[in-house]
Amino acid sequence: MLEMMIVIMVIGILYSLAGSMLNLSLSDPLNDEVERLRERVRLVQDESLVRSQALALGFGESGYTFFAQNDQLQWEAIEKDALLKAYAWVGQFKPVLYLQGQAVSLPKNADALPQVFILPTGEMMPFEWHLQDKDGRDGMVRFDNVGRVVDVASEAE
Numbered sequence: 001m002l003e004m005m006i007v008i009m010v011i012g013i014l015y016s017l018a019g020s021m022l023n024l025s026l027s028d029p030l031n032d033e034v035e036r037l038r039e040r041v042r043l044v045q046d047e048s049l050v051r052s053q054a055l056a057l058g059f060g061e062s063g064y065t066f067f068a069q070n071d072q073l074q075w076e077a078i079e080k081d082a083l084l085k086a087y088a089w090v091g092q093f094k095p096v097l098y099l100q101g102q103a104v105s106l107p108k109n110a111d112a113l114p115q116v117f118i119l120p121t122g123e124m125m126p127f128e129w130h131l132q133d134k135d136g137r138d139g140m141v142r143f144d145n146v147g148r149v150v151d152v153a154s155e156a157e
Contacts, residue, residue: 033089033131034139037064038149041118043083045147048120056114059097059104059129063088065112075114086112091133098128122147 041057044066048055056067056075065086067075078084088109097104099115107113118124128142142150 029091030093030131030133030137030139033091033093034141036087036089037129038141040066040083040087041141041143041147044118045122045124047084048118049122052120054120055118057116057118058112058114059095059106059116060109060112061095061106062093063109063112065109067114077112089131094132096130096132098130099125116143118147 044055044057051068053068055078058065058067058077063086066078066084068078070076077086079086086109095106097106097115104115116125116127123145124143124147126143126145128140131139133139144150
């Protein structure tokens with residue numbers, strides 16, 4: 001009986017390893033980057049609420065940076081918080097940021113400035129962000145003025 005349990009346990013471990021390897025090979029870098037931004041914006045919304053401080057997000061050609069105001073009320077990139085430090089996406093993507101329905105030209109990452117402001121009340125500047133990979137596929141995330149992710153598919157109906 002003990003041998004049977006050990007065999008079943010080994011089969012279960014091998015099955016779970018095979019499943020995780022399958023998930024790794026099916027990973028889609030474009031969707032991963034879009035989902036990462038979506039979740040990081042949600043995290044910053046929570047951080048803004050907890051800190052009772054306005055935060056901001058600035059996009060560049062190869063990534064994005066989160067900002068907080070210093071004691072002189074000047075925007076500074078957040079560098080000491082591992083979850084909110086500047087992020088450069090992995091791979092070659094072409095980003096497009098829309099603010100108030102207009103495409104915004106994006107600077108180099110080092111020159112990124114605050115573009116989307118997130119208030120501790122939960123409100124934020126609405127924006128739409130597209131990321132296109134080298135194959136021409138487009139990933140997109142859109143937030144409304146109260147910080148909700150807008151489902152584009154349901155909006156089209």
